[in-house]
Amino acid sequence: MAMERAQRFVDALAKLEEGGELEPLVSLFSDDAQVSNAASQRMFSGREGARQFWKEYKGTLARVKSTFRNMIESADRVALEWETQGTAHNGSAVSYEGVSILEWDGDRIRRFFAYFDPGLLGREMAYGTAQRSEPPATTPA
Known part of the structure; x- marks a missing residue:
């Protein structure tokens, strides 16, 4: 399967x-993995670092859902173009997009880095300026 590793990560x-299950994602990373993104000041190392990175990612937004436009897999590299929508803890809608690069060592991810505009994400979280986000859910009266 040409896209097997990309699909394993996406799943x-x-x-x-969707369900807060951290371990299926963490289990994809190698013991010496390097994990980070454009908003982070640090590189998270190893499987424990991956666990902390993804725990913080999930904790950043109250609700989050990523969709993928393009998944490119070649040899030991995967590129994922995505859009993430969600809701910040203050109720602000969030919608941002970017690209993640994954480098694999066999069946484990040895390096993950996500590129996006962290300033845009911060403004959306603080001020609710997302243009493509769905309106907040309302409850029937």
Whole structure:
């Protein structure tokens, strides 16, 4: 299967975003993995670092859902173009997009880095300025 590793990551991320299941995603990372993104000041190392990174990711938003436009897999590299929508803990709608690069060592991820505009995400979380986000859910009267 040409896209097997890309799909394994996407499926594990969906389990985290939808149900809070952290371990399916963490189990994809190697013991010496390097994990980070454009908003982070640090590189998270190893499987424990991956666990902390993804726990913080999930904790950043009250609700989160990623969709993938493009998944490109070649040799030991995967590129994922995505859009993430959600709701910040203050109720602000969030919608941001970017690209994640995954480097694999066999069946484990040795490096993960996500590229996106952290300033845009911060403004959306603080001020609710997302243009593509769905309106907050309302309850029937």
